[in-house]
Amino acid sequence: MAQKLAYLKETASQTAGPYVHIGLAPGAAGFDIYEQELGHDIAGPNAKGERIRIAGRVIDGMGAPIKDVLIEVWQANTDGHYAHPEGGGPVEDAFRGWGRVISDFETGEWSFETVKPGKTQGRNTAMQAPHLNLWIVARGINVGLNTRLYFSDEPEANAADPVLNLIEWEHRRATLIATRSEEGGAPLYRFDIRLQGEDETVFFDV
Amino acid sequence: MSRPADYYMRNRAIHPPAFTPDYKTSVARSPRYALISLENTVSEITGPRFGHNDIDPGDNDLLTNYVQAGESPIGERIILHGRVLDENARPVPETLVEIWQANAGGRYRHKKDTYLAPIDPNFGGCGRTLTDENGYYCFRTVKPGAYPWRNMVNNWRPAHIHLSVFGSGFVQRLITQCYFEGDPLIPICPIVQTIPDPDAIEQLTATLDLNATIPLDSIAYKFDIVLRGRRSTLFENRPEGN
Numbered sequence: 079m080a081q082k083l084a085y086l087k088e089t090a091s092q093t094a095g096p097y098v099h100i101g102l103a104p105g106a107a108g109f110d111i112y113e114q115e116l117g118h119d120i121a122g123p124n125a126k127g128e129r130i131r132i133a134g135r136v137i138d139g140m141g142a143p144i145k146d147v148l149i150e151v152w153q154a155n156t157d158g159h160y161a162h163p164e165g166g167g168p169v170e171d172a173f174r175g176w177g178r179v180i181s182d183f184e185t186g187e188w189s190f191e192t193v194k195p196g197k198t199q200g201r202n203t204a205m206q207a208p209h210l211n212l213w214i215v216a217r218g219i220n221v222g223l224n225t226r227l228y229f230s231d232e233p234e235a236n237a238a239d240p241v242l243n244l245i246e247w248e249h250r251r252a253t254l255i256a257t258r259s260e261e262g263g264a265p266l267y268r269f270d271i272r273l274q275g276e277d278e279t280v281f282f283d284v
Numbered sequence: 285m286s287r288p289a290d291y292y293m294r295n296r297a298i299h300p301p302a303f304t305p306d307y308k309t310s311v312a313r314s315p316r317y318a319l320i321s322l323e324n325t326v327s328e329i330t331g332p333r334f335g336h337n338d339i340d341p342g343d344n345d346l347l348t349n350y351v352q353a354g355e356s357p358i359g360e361r362i363i364l365h366g367r368v369l370d371e372n373a374r375p376v377p378e379t380l381v382e383i384w385q386a387n388a389g390g391r392y393r394h395k396k397d398t399y400l401a402p403i404d405p406n407f408g409g410c411g412r413t414l415t416d417e418n419g420y421y422c423f424r425t426v427k428p429g430a431y432p433w434r435n436m437v438n439n440w441r442p443a444h445i446h447l448s449v450f451g452s453g454f455v456q457r458l459i460t461q462c463y464f465e466g467d468p469l470i471p472i473c474p475i476v477q478t479i480p481d482p483d484a485i486e487q488l489t490a491t492l493d494l495n496a497t498i499p500l501d502s503i504a505y506k507f508d509i510v511l512r513g514r515r516s517t518l519f520e521n522r523p524e525g526n
Contacts, residue, residue, distance in 0.1 A: 085371045085372065085373075088294065088295060088458075090299050090479050091299050092476075093310075093478075095446060096394075096396060097397060100392060100410050101382050101384025101446055102384070102448060104410050108395040109350075111349060111350055111408045116338060139311070139312040146396075161333070162331065162333065164330055165330045175332065176331075183396070201325055211328070211454060217313075218314075219302070219313050220299070220304060220314075221300060222459060223315070241325075245320055273314070274314060275316070280320055281319050281320070282321070283296070283321045284455045
């Protein structure tokens with residue numbers, strides 16, 4: 079017998095269930111309990127860069143929108159810095175870079191407002207194209223799904239992005255690119271996430 | 285000298301797979317293609333941080349955080365406490381732990397829950413706290429009841445509390461459920477049984493902790509949470525910033 083390794087084992091994941099809102103978005107569950115709910119303001123009032131809105135749906139393998147999904151966002155500021163000691167550099171006061179959004183109970187549509195992130199440092203010397211990191215939990219999802227959202231108006235950066243280029247099937251890269259349009263003169267990106275089937279979104283084991 | 289680098293690869297053998305057909309909702313909500321493996325970058329190693337100005341000190345007491353004056357929720361008064369550690373057995377300090385649960389009768393305070401067991405007017409069912417410098421957290425609540433759900437005709441969830449934990453990098457993000465020692469519903473629950481590893485299920489089961497009870501007041505359960513650990517770079521040529 080060899081020696082035993084002393085590492086602990088990670089606690090196993092379980093689904094967030096249909097009532098995830100009680101814990102993480104109680105206002106949506108139908109009651110006010112906290113002075114402030116977390117995750118409503120991603121960029122804060124002082125963030126530099128372009129203000130954008132992102133909207134979409136999460137669609138199941140039957141083609142139906144999921145109406146009880148919760149998505150968390152983690153992103154850099156316009157300089158490509160994360161609000162973290164190892165984030166690459168300073169961020170604006172009150173820039174958190176993290177947000178939490180839920181889908182509408184009737185339509186499954188979700189949206190949030192933020193600023194467009196800058197390029198971030200990749201592994202080694204490569205730069206990563208501007209992207210948001212998304213984490214998706216819901217009833218029926220046993221382990222939170224990680225994906226990335228890239229921007230359709232960054233074709234050159236996207237073409238050089240080391241993570242997009244990891245995806246062997248080139249046509250699947252398009253599932254990670256949000257489409258830019260205008261809404262009342264302001265930029266809007268559409269990003270539908272397909273959990274399963276045709277045009278299934280790329281999910282990462284991070 | 286070494287410095288912290290990538291997180292350890294997630295051991296998917298202890299986590300439920302995406303497609304677990306006995307838990308029926310997973311059938312249409314599980315990706316069919318393989319996950320694309322991604323070595324950590326700054327996007328994965330970093331994550332949100334929370335401070336004491338984000339939450340109120342009383343947010344971890346579910347016996348009082350949603351009561352009418354002079355009232356108290358009905359149910360078994362419990363303390364749920366433990367530590368958040370990483371796979372290296374190091375404490376994870378100052379990290380946000382959020383919980384939610386049904387009341388003593390198995391009813392959730394949620395507009396989509398229509399179970400006939402009544403709402404408790406003095407119980408909300410959510411709490412949150414930051415771990416201290418030793419990774420320790422503590423909640424006071426009532427023990428939740430089992431409740432029925434539409435999966436197979438006669439499925440009942442074991443008593444459970446949902447937990448959400450952050451850690452210091454976004455790759456440590458975890459949502460799980462805590463069960464209670466000795467509950468006979470645990471081995472027959474299709475959601476528990478999505479987990480392939482019996483030891484991993486045991487690790488989700490809180491232990492009665494008589495030493496932490498408050499005599500004549502509250503019984504206690506201990507539940508430690510383990511997040512992914514992190515490597516130190518020993519021999520690796522890589523410019524700063526990973």
